[in-house]
Amino acid sequence: MRYFLIIFLVTFSIKTNAQNTQYYLFDSIPIQEIDSVDKHIIDSCFTVYYSNTTDTNKANALAYITNAIQYDKWYLFLFSEKNGLNTLLKNQTDEVTISFLNQKRAQCYYNIGFFYYGYESAPYYNQDSAFHYLFSSLALYEQLNDLKGQRGVSNNIGSYYEKQGDIPKALEYYYRCLKIDEETGDSLGMANSYNILGSVAKNENELEKALDFYFKSLTIAEAVKHKYYIASSLNNIANVYLIQFEKDTLLKDDTTLLVKAFDNYTKSLSLFQEINNKYGVAAITYKLGTLALTKKDYKTAISLFESSLEKFRPMNNKLSLSMVLERLAKAELSINRLESAEINAKQSLAIAQQIDYPTYIQNAAETLSEIYVLKGEGLKALESFKLYIENRDKVYNEQSLKAKIVESTKYEYEKQKAIDDLRNEKLIAIEKEEKEKQQLIAYGSTTGVVLSFFLVFVLIKSNRRKQRDNQVILQQKKEVSLQRDLAKANEKIAEEKKVEVEERNREIMDSITYARRLQEAVLPPQKLVKEWLTNSFILYKPKDIVSGDFYWMETANYMQDGKQHSMVFFAAADCTGHGVPGAMVSVICAGALNRAVNEFQLTDVGEILNKVTSLVIDTFKKGNDKVKDGMDIALCGLDIGRKILYTSGANNPIWIISKNKKLITEMAYNTFQHEDELPLYLHEFKSLKKPIGLNDIEEPFTTNVIQLEPEDGIYVFSDGYPDQFGGEKGKKFKYNNFRKLLLENFHLSMDEQKITINDCFENWKGEHEQIDDVCVIGVKINGKERNNFTNREIEVLEYLILGLPSKLIADKMNISNHTVDTYRRRLLAKTNTFNSTELINYCKAKEII
Known part of the structure; x- marks a missing residue:
C-alpha cells in the first residue's frame, strides 16, 4: 500500500500540546520519497502555517520549505507556496501585509519561471509558462518599486531571449539591468552586466566590442577590489585574445595575442587560488591547457588537462569533464599516445551522450575518428565520423532555428506594416474623393434653381462613372497586390531553396575537407x-x-x-x-x-x-x-x-x-x-x-x-x-x-x-x-654513398668520429638527445652497421667522411 503526505486533498494530523489537531494542506507528495529530515522541516513549517494567526509568518513558513528541503522534487512545493500566498492575499486589507505578500509572490513566480525554463531536455520544460511567470514576477516587482528584484528577473529574461537567439530582446533586458545598477550605484552589478554584454558581443563575433565591455568590467572590479570579478574579467579578456588568434590566419606567426592571453589567464588563476575558488582554478587550468595546445606544446597541454581533470572530478560537473577529456585526448593524439587518447575520447563521448550535449558529442566523435585512422581501424573511423557529422548537423540546425526565429519575427513585422500601409493609402484615397464631392456639391448649389436639375443629373452620372472607375481601379489594385504577393512568395521560396542548397553544399564540402584530413593523417x-x-x-x-x-x-x-x-x-x-x-x-x-x-x-x-x-x-x-x-x-x-x-x-x-x-x-x-x-x-x-x-x-x-x-x-x-x-x-x-x-x-x-x-x-x-x-x-x-645522408646526419657523423657523446652533440647542434639518437639509428640503418665503431669504419672505407 502506498502512503502519501496529503496536502489540501485530505486532512493531516499533527500532535501539538498533547492534542490531535487536523490541518488542511495544499498538495500531495509521496511520503516514502521524503527523508526524515525533510519531513520534519515540512511538518514544522505547516504547523507554523496553521497554528499562527499572522499572515506574514504563514508566508515565511511556506517559503522556507522550498529553501530548506533537500528533496529532489522540491519544485512541487513551489505551487503549494503560490496557492498558499494567493489564499492569504484574498481577504487581506492591511497595505503593509499586502506589500509583503506580493514581495513573496514575486519571488515565488520568479522561482517557478526559472523551474519551467530549466533545460530543454527536462520533462517539465515549458517556455510559455516560464515567460508567463517571469513577466508576472517582473510586474509585481515594478508595482513594488523593487529595483533589485526587477534586475534579477530582467537578467534571467535576457538570458532566456539569448538562448532563443533573439539578441535584440536579450540586449534590451541586459541594458535594463545595467541602467538599474547605475541608478542604485551597484558597482558589482555593473561589473557583472558588462561581463554579460561582453559575452553576447563575443558570441556574435563582435570581438572588439566584447573586449571593450570586459575592460569596463575589469576597471570597476579593480576599483572595488573584488577579486572574483577581477579574475572573471581577466579570464574573459584572455578568451577573446585566444579567439582572435584562432580566427585571423594572418596572425598565425604573430604570438602577441597568445602572450596576452597567457598573461591574463595566469593572473586570473592566481586570484582564483587566493580566494579558493575551486571551479575557477579548474577552469583556468583547462584554458591554459587549451592555450598550450594551440601553441603545439603538447606535453604541457597534457599536464594541464590532467591537472584540470583532477580538480573537476570531485565536483562531478559532467559538462566540464567531457570537455577536458576530449581536449586531453586531442593532445595525446598529437604525440601519438593512441591508446590513452582513445580511452579519454571514449569517456568524453560517453559523458556527452549521457547529458545529451551535441557539441561535445561532435568534438569527441571527431577526435575518435582521427585516432582510429592512425590505428588503421577504418570501420571504427567511419562510424565515429558518421556520429560527428550527425551531431555537427544537429548543432548547426539548432543555430539555424534560432536565426530563423529572429528572421520570422522581422518578416511578420514587415508583413503587418505592408498591410497597414495599404489600408492607410485606401483611407486617404476615400477621404480625397469625399472632399472632391463636397466641393462639387457646394459649387452646384450656387448655380441657381435653373441649373440645379441639370447639375444633379451630371453629378449622378459622374458618380456612376466614378463608381465604375473605382471598381476597375480596385480590381486592378487587387490584381497588382496578388501578383506582388505571388512574386514575394516565389522569391521567398527561391531564397529558401538557395539557402537549402548552400547549406547542403557546405555540409558536403565540410565532409570532403574532413575526409582529406583523415587521408593526410595516413600519408607519410x-x-x-x-x-x-x-x-x-x-x-x-x-x-x-x-x-x-x-x-x-x-x-x-x-x-x-x-x-x-x-x-x-x-x-x-x-x-x-x-x-x-x-x-x-x-x-x-x-x-x-x-x-x-x-x-x-x-x-x-x-x-x-x-x-x-x-x-x-x-x-x-x-x-x-x-x-x-x-x-x-x-x-x-x-x-x-x-x-x-x-x-x-x-x-x-x-x-x-x-x-x-x-x-x-x-x-x-x-x-x-x-x-x-x-x-x-x-x-x-x-x-x-x-x-x-x-x-x-x-x-x-x-x-x-x-x-x-x-x-x-x-x-x-x-x-x-x-x-x-x-x-x-x-x-x-x-x-x-x-x-x-x-x-x-x-x-x-x-x-x-x-x-x-x-x-x-x-x-x-x-x-x-x-x-x-x-x-x-x-x-x-x-x-656517391655520401648522398644517401642528409646534412644533419653528416653533421652527427662528424661529431661521432670526434668521439663526442649524444648529450654533447645535442648541445652543439641545439637539438634534443632523442633527436641525436634518431639520426644515429638512421645512420646505422643506411649503412647496415650495428654500432658507432662499425659505422665510422664503414664511412671511412667508402670515403663518406
Whole structure:
C-alpha cells in the first residue's frame, strides 16, 4: 500500500500540546520519497502555517520549505507556496501585509519561471509558462518599486531571449539591468552586466566590442577590489585574445595575442587560488591547457588537462569533464599516445551522450575518428565520423532555428506594416474623393434653381462613372497586390531553396575537407621520405579534394644470413574509385600496410601483400554487403646500404632505368630503349594480375630480388598519368609516351624530373578535365654513398668520429638527445652497421667522411 503526505486533498494530523489537531494542506507528495529530515522541516513549517494567526509568518513558513528541503522534487512545493500566498492575499486589507505578500509572490513566480525554463531536455520544460511567470514576477516587482528584484528577473529574461537567439530582446533586458545598477550605484552589478554584454558581443563575433565591455568590467572590479570579478574579467579578456588568434590566419606567426592571453589567464588563476575558488582554478587550468595546445606544446597541454581533470572530478560537473577529456585526448593524439587518447575520447563521448550535449558529442566523435585512422581501424573511423557529422548537423540546425526565429519575427513585422500601409493609402484615397464631392456639391448649389436639375443629373452620372472607375481601379489594385504577393512568395521560396542548397553544399564540402584530413593523417610527410630516400620525388595530384591514390613509406629491420639489415619500404597505390569513396578505401588499405609491417612484423614484400589482402577482406566482411573494393599497388623494399631491391605488386608494374642492358635478377622483365637515348634502358617488371581485396585468383604474391647499381632509377606509379586525356586530339597520354618522357629526362636531378613531369602533364591535359588521381614516385640510387645522408646526419657523423657523446652533440647542434639518437639509428640503418665503431669504419672505407 502506498502512503502519501496529503496536502489540501485530505486532512493531516499533527500532535501539538498533547492534542490531535487536523490541518488542511495544499498538495500531495509521496511520503516514502521524503527523508526524515525533510519531513520534519515540512511538518514544522505547516504547523507554523496553521497554528499562527499572522499572515506574514504563514508566508515565511511556506517559503522556507522550498529553501530548506533537500528533496529532489522540491519544485512541487513551489505551487503549494503560490496557492498558499494567493489564499492569504484574498481577504487581506492591511497595505503593509499586502506589500509583503506580493514581495513573496514575486519571488515565488520568479522561482517557478526559472523551474519551467530549466533545460530543454527536462520533462517539465515549458517556455510559455516560464515567460508567463517571469513577466508576472517582473510586474509585481515594478508595482513594488523593487529595483533589485526587477534586475534579477530582467537578467534571467535576457538570458532566456539569448538562448532563443533573439539578441535584440536579450540586449534590451541586459541594458535594463545595467541602467538599474547605475541608478542604485551597484558597482558589482555593473561589473557583472558588462561581463554579460561582453559575452553576447563575443558570441556574435563582435570581438572588439566584447573586449571593450570586459575592460569596463575589469576597471570597476579593480576599483572595488573584488577579486572574483577581477579574475572573471581577466579570464574573459584572455578568451577573446585566444579567439582572435584562432580566427585571423594572418596572425598565425604573430604570438602577441597568445602572450596576452597567457598573461591574463595566469593572473586570473592566481586570484582564483587566493580566494579558493575551486571551479575557477579548474577552469583556468583547462584554458591554459587549451592555450598550450594551440601553441603545439603538447606535453604541457597534457599536464594541464590532467591537472584540470583532477580538480573537476570531485565536483562531478559532467559538462566540464567531457570537455577536458576530449581536449586531453586531442593532445595525446598529437604525440601519438593512441591508446590513452582513445580511452579519454571514449569517456568524453560517453559523458556527452549521457547529458545529451551535441557539441561535445561532435568534438569527441571527431577526435575518435582521427585516432582510429592512425590505428588503421577504418570501420571504427567511419562510424565515429558518421556520429560527428550527425551531431555537427544537429548543432548547426539548432543555430539555424534560432536565426530563423529572429528572421520570422522581422518578416511578420514587415508583413503587418505592408498591410497597414495599404489600408492607410485606401483611407486617404476615400477621404480625397469625399472632399472632391463636397466641393462639387457646394459649387452646384450656387448655380441657381435653373441649373440645379441639370447639375444633379451630371453629378449622378459622374458618380456612376466614378463608381465604375473605382471598381476597375480596385480590381486592378487587387490584381497588382496578388501578383506582388505571388512574386514575394516565389522569391521567398527561391531564397529558401538557395539557402537549402548552400547549406547542403557546405555540409558536403565540410565532409570532403574532413575526409582529406583523415587521408593526410595516413600519408607519410614528404620531408620524412626525403630523409630516408634523399634522391627521390613524389608527384601526387588528386583529381578531387581527396584521392583514391596514395603513397606509403615505412622502415624495418630484417634478418638474412644471420645478420640484421635495414630496409625502406615505399609504394604507390591506386584504390577503387576516387574522391571521398576512394579516400575511405585508401585509409583502410594504408592501415592494413602499417599493420602488416608494424603489428605482424613482416619484412618480405610478397608476404606483406598477402597479409594486406587478408586484412582488407576481413575489414569489408564485417558489413552485410559483399564488397570487392581494394587496390592495385607496386611495393618496393630497398636495402640502401647493399643496393638490393625487393619488389612485389598487384596489377601495377615497376620500372627501373639503368645504363646496364641487363640487370642481376632471376625475375623476367621487358626492356625498352629510346632511340635518342642509346646509353639508357628502361626495364619493366610486371606484377601479379590480381588486385588487393576480394577476388577469385588463388595465386599468392611473391618477392623478387634485384641487385641495383649506382645511378639506377626506380619508378612506381598509378594509372592516372598515362590514362590522362589531352593533346590536340584529346587522346590518352599512354605508357609509351610516359616511358619516353622518363628516359629523356633521366639525366636531370630528381627534383627537376618532378617539375618536368608535372609540367608535361598540365600541358598535355590543357583544358580537359583530370580524369583520375595521379601518383608517381621516383627513387635514384646515389652514385656517391655520401648522398644517401642528409646534412644533419653528416653533421652527427662528424661529431661521432670526434668521439663526442649524444648529450654533447645535442648541445652543439641545439637539438634534443632523442633527436641525436634518431639520426644515429638512421645512420646505422643506411649503412647496415650495428654500432658507432662499425659505422665510422664503414664511412671511412667508402670515403663518406
